[in-house]
Amino acid sequence: MFLKRLELHGFKSFAHKTAIDFMPGVTIVVGPNGCGKSNVLDAMRWVLGETSAKSLRGAKMGDVVFRGSASMKAANFAQVNLIVNNEAANLKIDQTEVMVTRRLFSDGDAEYQINKQKARMRDVHELFLDTGLGADGYSVIEQGQIGQMVAAKPSERRDLFEEAA
Amino acid sequence: MFLKRLELHGFKSFAHKTAIDFMPGVTIVVGPNGCGKSNVLDAMRWVLGETSAKSLRGAKMGDVVFRGSASMKAANFAQVNLIVNNEAANLKIDQTEVMVTRRLFSDGDAEYQINKQKARMRDVHELFLDTGLGADGYSVIEQGQIGQMVAAKPSERRDLFEEAA
Amino acid sequence: TSRLFHEAFAQIRTNFQENFRRLFNGGKGDLIMVEEEGQPEPGIDIFAQPPGKNIGGSITLMSGGEKAMTAIGLMLALFQFKPSPICVLDEIDAPLDDVNCQRLCDALKEYARTTQFLIITHNKITMALADTIYGVTMQEPGISKLVSVKFQDIDSSGLLETAS
């Protein structure tokens, strides 16, 4: 399985529709402080079914919708599409390409889709179970998480291991 | 008041007698990871009467004594001298130059000196009270402290303010 | 002491508003007393809105570098309230990009006339503030050694070119 493309629209600072095409190998993202790099990671975790607003640095889930800026008003919704190549059949679905969509309206209305079919959050969770990309995986190391690992108490580290096991 | 000189002997990784002469203005310290830069700061806070081993990254106070390495055995004691210019008379002592000494033996025996006269820890604390250099000051920002400031709860920040006020 | 606290708070708050504007080249930063459940006294919250951004002031949504600049603004506000002739900083520039690092250095320069600084850094921009540079090396494993460094001796790994 590998990432093909990530599309953000109205998600945090990505007010305009933005697409990131992934090649095989190593993709590097650079840019000054506050320009939106970590927001790209948040988008990936969000579309895969992240439930905790706090782990996306917000107070509530609505905080992921573009809030407006000096030049543009707030968005009505946030949407992220993640397109994944499944030729290696890691995902439990009979398709070589899978698109996962999550949309959240500013009135709180929310929706998931798998290949444009309406789906539930748990369908997305189950699809990515054991790929390492779910909330239980070690594939995403966020900014500051290395420091937390160091400072953690022995029992907190045990919890981390238990998620892996 | 300004710093003139800091002497370390047997303090953490400074096994050999080491002296740092301070000029007016900005002194920059550079070097690779783990070479001993933060240990210099620890030495300064220690000689000024830091009581918490944990805030010096140790489990107990004896952790500041040089523990030995592949090429040299452990030290018998740790000693730090801080020499301060007092021509501006910030320090409550009738001397233009003040040397503070702290020594800790690996058997636990401990000693303070002010200008080579035996002193108690509280004498050192009182001498530097209100200079900003004591444990209550904001003059020393340690590695990682900025991150903690951000993550702190509102009540924790209040404690910080109360120390200042 | 409550009155002392409130006077201190008012002064530190004013310092912070000014520091934020300078470190972010605009925008609005503030300190707010907030009532907290289970706490007898109100706590202190931070309102931070970088220029052009509409994030309602919450610092949690800010980026790593923006949070660091905000915290530095607060640390400086506390320092300004209770100034010391000496200021010691250990790698506070670590999360900052070059633009922010330069703004931090410009802010520190203002104090350098009346304050003696000891700054640990890996950052070339911060190093340019130096009147004196010391290098710490560990040629003997586990044993630190101090060397004097000239600015032109510093390469991209900090010190390996020099042993003066």
Next chain:
Amino acid sequence: TSRLFHEAFAQIRTNFQENFRRLFNGGKGDLIMVEEEGQPEPGIDIFAQPPGKNIGGSITLMSGGEKAMTAIGLMLALFQFKPSPICVLDEIDAPLDDVNCQRLCDALKEYARTTQFLIITHNKITMALADTIYGVTMQEPGISKLVSVKFQDIDSSGLLETAS
């Protein structure tokens, strides 16, 4: 599940010992079960001794960069135990000097053949790993924009030279 846990622990521990040796170019790292008061299950402690240093293995006394390298060794050990075809890293190289950053990159290169990486960084050494580079800019205040970047466009402030 206890047996699953112990098998996982044994494997992750072996990975960590190997990673530590590689990331520190020697030395000894280990994971240890420790009984903790008030906790029904034992917790996991880290033993870390960089080469040539005699610090009894406590990670608290280590430097900022050494702690980061140790934590990275543990993160990689967990990743190796439950590998994923994708790995996403946000500025994990921030506290590292150039020598350590290069060692990290060499370790990551080993995986790059079988793992697709997405890495956020400000560090030139890490950028050299790139097969593809994207820049994120915020020309419109508060609005992020993606641009493709060629390696030669990157100056010391990350992106200001380019708008391709």
